Amino acid sequence: MATTTPPTTETSSTAIVGHDDLYRQPTFLTSVVKSDTFRLFLALVALIVVFSVLKPTAFPTLSNTLNILSDAAILLVLAVGATFVIITAGIDLSVGGVLVFSSVVSAMVMAGIGDGTPLTLIIGLIVALVAGTLWGILNGFLVAKARIPALIVTLATMGASLGASLLITNGVDVRNVPFSLVEAVGSGTVAGIPVLALIALVVAVMFGIVLAQTRFGRYTYAIGSNAEALRRTGVNTTRHLIKVYALAGLLAGLAGYLSTARFATTTLGGHSTDNLATITAVVIGGASLFGGRGLMIGTIIGVFIPVVLQNGFVVLNISPYWQQIAVGAVLLGAVYLDQMRRRSRDR
Amino acid sequence: MPASTSAVQPLLQATNIKKSYGHVQAVRGADFTVYPGEIVSLIGDNGAGKSTLVKILSGTVTPDSGTIEMGGKEIKFDGPTSARDHGIETVYQDLALAPDLDPASNLYLGREVFRKGLLGKLGFLDRKLMLDNAQLQMAQLGVKLKDISAPVADLSGGQKQSVAVARAAMWAQEIIFMDEPTAALGVVQTQQVLELILRVKAAGISVVLISHNMPQILEVSDRVEVLRLGQRVARFNAADATVDDLVTAMTSGTMEVNN
Ligand SMILES: Nc1ncnc2c1ncn2[C@@H]1O[C@H](COP(=O)(O)OP(=O)(O)O)[C@@H](O)[C@H]1O
Ligand SMILES: [Mg+2]
Numbered sequence: 001m002a003t004t005t006p007p008t009t010e011t012s013s014t015a016i017v018g019h020d021d022l023y024r025q026p027t028f029l030t031s032v033v034k035s036d037t038f039r040l041f042l043a044l045v046a047l048i049v050v051f052s053v054l055k056p057t058a059f060p061t062l063s064n065t066l067n068i069l070s071d072a073a074i075l076l077v078l079a080v081g082a083t084f085v086i087i088t089a090g091i092d093l094s095v096g097g098v099l100v101f102s103s104v105v106s107a108m109v110m111a112g113i114g115d116g117t118p119l120t121l122i123i124g125l126i127v128a129l130v131a132g133t134l135w136g137i138l139n140g141f142l143v144a145k146a147r148i149p150a151l152i153v154t155l156a157t158m159g160a161s162l163g164a165s166l167l168i169t170n171g172v173d174v175r176n177v178p179f180s181l182v183e184a185v186g187s188g189t190v191a192g193i194p195v196l197a198l199i200a201l202v203v204a205v206m207f208g209i210v211l212a213q214t215r216f217g218r219y220t221y222a223i224g225s226n227a228e229a230l231r232r233t234g235v236n237t238t239r240h241l242i243k244v245y246a247l248a249g250l251l252a253g254l255a256g257y258l259s260t261a262r263f264a265t266t267t268l269g270g271h272s273t274d275n276l277a278t279i280t281a282v283v284i285g286g287a288s289l290f291g292g293r294g295l296m297i298g299t300i301i302g303v304f305i306p307v308v309l310q311n312g313f314v315v316l317n318i319s320p321y322w323q324q325i326a327v328g329a330v331l332l333g334a335v336y337l338d339q340m341r342r343r344s345r346d347r
Numbered sequence: 348m349p350a351s352t353s354a355v356q357p358l359l360q361a362t363n364i365k366k367s368y369g370h371v372q373a374v375r376g377a378d379f380t381v382y383p384g385e386i387v388s389l390i391g392d393n394g395a396g397k398s399t400l401v402k403i404l405s406g407t408v409t410p411d412s413g414t415i416e417m418g419g420k421e422i423k424f425d426g427p428t429s430a431r432d433h434g435i436e437t438v439y440q441d442l443a444l445a446p447d448l449d450p451a452s453n454l455y456l457g458r459e460v461f462r463k464g465l466l467g468k469l470g471f472l473d474r475k476l477m478l479d480n481a482q483l484q485m486a487q488l489g490v491k492l493k494d495i496s497a498p499v500a501d502l503s504g505g506q507k508q509s510v511a512v513a514r515a516a517m518w519a520q521e522i523i524f525m526d527e528p529t530a531a532l533g534v535v536q537t538q539q540v541l542e543l544i545l546r547v548k549a550a551g552i553s554v555v556l557i558s559h560n561m562p563q564i565l566e567v568s569d570r571v572e573v574l575r576l577g578q579r580v581a582r583f584n585a586a587d588a589t590v591d592d593l594v595t596a597m598t599s600g601t602m603e604v605n606n
Contacts, residue, residue, distance in 0.1 A: 210470075213474075214472060215470050215472055216470055218459060221445070221448060222445045222452075222456060224447070225445035225447035226443070229443040230445065230456060232439070233456050234457055292446070292447030293447055345446075345501060
C-alpha cells in the first residue's frame with residue numbers, strides 16, 4: 001500500500017522533484033563543439049590547410065575549388081539517399097547501376113525527341129527520376145515486405161539495373177545527348193558556382209531538414225534504432241522502409257541525370273564503385289552501419305574528405321592510388337570509432 | 348482504495364478468457380479484475396499464463412474465447428492501437444524504446460505532434476512542445492535525468508525503465524500493464540521504479556503489475572490476483588495477505604478463494 005512505502009528513498013535518478021535545474025540541457029554551442037561532426041569538420045579544414053600550404057599556387061585556387069565542387073556533386077546526391085538508408089540500418093549497393101539505368105533511359109528519351117528544348121530537358125529529368133524511384137521501390141519492397149537482406153536485394157538490383165542498361169543500349173553509350181543540357185546543367189554556372197554543385201547542395205540541405213525536422217526523419221532513425229518499438233506504436237514500418245529505399249532510388253535517378261549532363265554521354269562503365277564511394281562517405285560522416293545514428297551535415301563533410309584527398313594528391317603529383325589507401329584508412333577509423341562508441345554505451 | 352471490492356464497479360473485467368497455442372493451453376478460462384485507481388499484482392508460477400493474459404488484455408494477442416468489459420461495456424481489441432484507444436498502455440518486458448532517440452522522442456514515438464500551419468502539413472515536428480511536455484511528464488513522475496537530450500542508450504537500466512513507465516503514464520487514461528518491470532534491475536533501481544508506480548497510481552491510473560518478488564508485491568499492491576495453470580485461483584487484499592499465503596495459492600491453489 002502506498003502509505004507503507006518508505007517515504008525517503010531518494011536516489012540519483014528519481015526523486016520527487018522540486019528542482020528544475022536538474023533537467024540540464026547543454027547549450028547549443030557546447031554540444032556543437034563537443035560533437036564528432038565538428039571534429040570531422042576540423043579534420044577536413046586541416047586537410048585543406050595542409051594541401052594549401054604544400055601547393056599554394058595550385059590547390060587553393062578558384063578553378064581548383066570549382067573542380068572539387070563538381071567532383072563532389074554527384075557523389076553528394078547519392079550520399080544523401082544513402083544517409084537515410086544507412087540510418088535505417090540498411091544498405092543500398094544498387095545506386096551505381098540505378099544511376100546508369102536512369103541516365104540511359106532519360107538520355108534515350110531526350111535523344112529521341114531530339115530538339116533540346118527546356119521541355120525536353122524537363123521530360124528527361126522526370127524520366128530519370130521515375131526510373132530511379134521504380135528501382136528504389138523494388139528494393140524497398142524486397143527488403144521490407146519480402147524480408148530479404150538489403151545487402152542481397154541491392155546486390156541483385158545492382159546487377160539487374162546495369163544489365164538492363166547494357167541490354168537496351170547494346171553496350172554502347174548514348175552520346176547524342178542534348179547540348180543544351182550539357183551547357184545549362186553540366187558545365188553551367190550561377191554566380192560562378194557550378195550548377196551541379198548548387199543542385200547537390202540544395203538536395204543535401206533540403207533532405208537534411210527532412211531528416212532532422214520531420215516525422216519522416218524521426219521514423220527513419222526509429223526504424224534503425226528499434227524497428228519493433230516503432231511497429232508496436234502502430235506505425236507501418238514496412239511502408240516507411242519502402243519510402244526510404246524509394247528516396248534513395250529517386251536520388252540515384254537524379255544523379256544519373258546530372259551525370260549525363262556532366263559527361264555529355266551516358267557512362268555505362270563508369271559507376272561500378274559509386275556504391276562503395278557513397279557508403280564510405282556516409283560512414284566517414286558518422287552514420288552508423290548498425291542504424292539509428294547519422295547526420296546530413298556529417299555526410300556532406302564525409303563526401304568532401306575523399307574528394308579533397310583525391311584532388312590534393314593529384315595537385316601534389318602523388319599517385320592517386322594513394323588516395324584509395326588513405327580513404328580506406330579513414331573509413332576503417334570511422335567504423336572503429338562507431339564500434340567503440342557502441343561498446344562503451346552497452347557496458 | 349477498494350478495500351471491499353464488492354462496493355466498487357470494476358474498471359476492467361475479463362471473464363472466462365481462453366487461449367491455446369497448438370496443444371498448449373496457455374490460458375484456460377481465466378478471470379481477471381482491475382478496479383479504478385488501484386495497483387493489482389498478477390502472480391503465478393512460470394508458465395501460469397500471466398504474460399499471455401496481459402497480452403490479451405493489452406490487445407497484442409487475440410483470445411480464443413472470453414469477454415472483456417470496461418466500465419461495464421464489452422469491448423473487443425484488434426491490435427495494441429485499439430487497446431490504446433481505450434486508455435490502456437503496456438510497458439513491455441523489453442521496454443520497446445528506441446535507444447538512439449532521446450527520452451522526449453521516445454515518449455512521443457508514433458504519436459508525434461506536428462507544428463502549426465503549413466510546416467506542420469509538410470510533416471515538420473513541434474520538437475519544442477514535445478520536449479516541454481515530456482519534461483513536465485518526467486518531472487511529475489519524479490524522473491530526474493542529467494541531460495534530457497541525451498539518447499536513451501546513455502541512461503542507466505532504472506532510468507530506461509523509468510522512461511518506459513513515463514511514456515505509458517503519459518498516454519494511459521485508465522490502465523497500465525507492466526510485465527516484470529523490475530526483473531532486470533538492481534535493488535536501488537527497483538526501488539526507484541516502485542516509487543514511480545506509486546506515483547502513477549497517485550495520478551489516478553490503475554496499474555497491473557506482474558512480478559515474482561513477493562515482499563515487493565505486498566509492499567506496493569492494493570490487491571493480488573493469483574493465476575495457476577491458466578486460471579485465477581485466488582484473490583487477496585494485500586494488506587491482509589502474507590508471502591506464505593501467496594506462495595501457497597500459486598503452488599497449490601485449485602479453486603478460487605475470496606478472502
Ligand atoms: N507464442 C506462444 N507460442 C506457443 N506457446 C506459448 C506462446 N506464448 C506462451 N506460450 C505457452 O503458454 C504457457 C503460458 O506462458 P506465459 O503466458 O508466458 O506464462 P507466464 O508469463 O506466466 O510465465 C507456457 O506454457 C508457454 O510456453
Ligand atoms: Mg511471463
